Amino acid sequence: MPADAYADMCRAEVWPENWDAWCLFDALSTQWRAGPGGVIGLDYGVLAEELRLREIPADQHAQLRSDIRVMEAAALDSLYDDND
Template sequence: MSASDYERDVPLWPENVQAVALFSRLSSQWRAGALGVVGLDYNVLFHEMDRMDLERDEYDRLFEDIRTMEAAALEEMRRE
């Protein structure tokens, strides 16, 4: 399967734009070990989020959104 197999237009709700943009910026920041990819590098994630000057509740919500996308991405990667 190639990346083009997954390409399609998907509607993006406005409240998800910030999380999707951040997740995209982290696309090269995956940690890997002997058994493969294990998750995002949270040091980079927190650095990026700190630069966004978010209120505490926004920060927490965005972190949870990223963790949700990370879990879904890991599930998909492990399926292959």
Template structure:
């Protein structure tokens, strides 16, 4: 697979969702996986990933619900792809 094989898709992110989007993006390698496939993000990795992005720990309370929405949608998409 090369970069030419990947379709480019433009996705708009609202400014208030940007920190959660950036955190979700950096958490891309932090999925818990079982024999049935991905089961969710490894929440233990969130504080360290957020810190590397400059997100303060106190701000995670506001960001976490948006992160969960992205996680749930990603799990639904991955489940569809396994069918």
């Protein structure tokens, strides 16, 4: 799906420099690990497979993993927000 078409469906703006990381995070949206206490985090084995399938150059992997970790942490903070 083109970025502009997807952006029309989103409630938040995604800056162009974050688009690849956002697409990976979205692709991993069904790959959360959970335990008895709830969601723990993403399955990073699946991230490696997504990077391979999307043919993303190896020199971009570290930055994209870092970007995914930032989004994962924000999602977990939102899930377990004490204000709920």
